[in-house]
Amino acid sequence: MDEDAARFDARAAAWDANAHRRKLARNIVTAMAQTGIFARELPNVLDFGCGTGLLTLELADRAGHVTGLDTSPGMLAELSAKLEQAGLGNVSVLQADLAAGDPLPGSYDLITSAMALHHLPDPAVVLKRLFAVANPGAHLALADLDAEGGRFHDDNAGVYHHGFDRIDLADMLAGIGFTGIAAATAATIEKAGKNGLTVPFTVFLMTARKPASCCAPSKL
Known part of the structure; x- marks a missing residue:
């Protein structure tokens, strides 16, 4: 196990205790709904970097099936426990490291990710792989x-990244082949700074689509 996965394993049990994280997942789903993403059928959804499944579970009643993918077995164990307790049969977990080349089976009608990109040394590598398995x-x-x-x-x-410039990220997505790229502010997280003053941090939601005329997805 690499150091990053081990670091999240150590935090898994207490992850959901942070009220900011729970609220953020709800805000992200609300922002997604405002884009109209949920207006179409979503047979298969992939939540990349799902952690304990705060966003994954928000998506469960909006999709046919949701796969929560993460590199951390500790995080996925927390999600699996929630699934068992709730009796959810349309959510599965997958441990994989896409940056390291682990295989990703299936193809997806919606791919989501919340607060995971900044933990990737090279987001473009993973985004290309996600593009390949998008329907x-x-x-x-x-x-x-x-x-x-x-x-x-x-x-x-x-x-690995202290946030992202929206234009730079949009250019990255366009270079990979995504179209219809748009961004909006999904939430603002307020945290106490070192000087004791509250500092606001904005979280964006960037949406895009794989062209409908694009080639069939491949399994990577």
């Missing part, structure tokens, strides 16, 4: 921090 016409919905200069996390270990 033609599928939606992509990425939520992450706007550029924040390294002030958001109390510990920046495992944080």
Whole structure:
């Protein structure tokens, strides 16, 4: 197991205790709904970097099936326990490291990710793989921090990007082949700074689509 996965394993049991994280998942789903993503049928959804499944579970009653994917077995164990307790049969978990080349079976009508991109050394590598397994016409919905200069996390270990410039990320998606790219602010998280003052950090939702005329998805 790599150091980043081990770091999240250590945090898994207490992850959901953070009220900001629970509220953020709800805000992201609300922002997604405002784009009209849920107006079409979504037989298969992939939640990349799902963690304990805060977003995954919000999607469960809006899709035929949701796969929660993460590199951390500890995080996925927390999600699996929730699924068993709730008796949800339309959600599954998958441990895989797409950046390392692990296989990703299936194809998807919606791919989501919440606060996971900034933990990837090279997001383009993973986004290309997600593009490959997206069905033609599928939606992509990425939520992450706007550029924040390294002030958001109390510990920046495992944080490879201090948020993102929306234009730069949109250009990256366009270069991969996504179209219809748009972004909006999904939430604002307020945290106490080192000087005791409250600092607001915005989280964007960037949506895009794989062209409907694109080639059939491949299994990577």
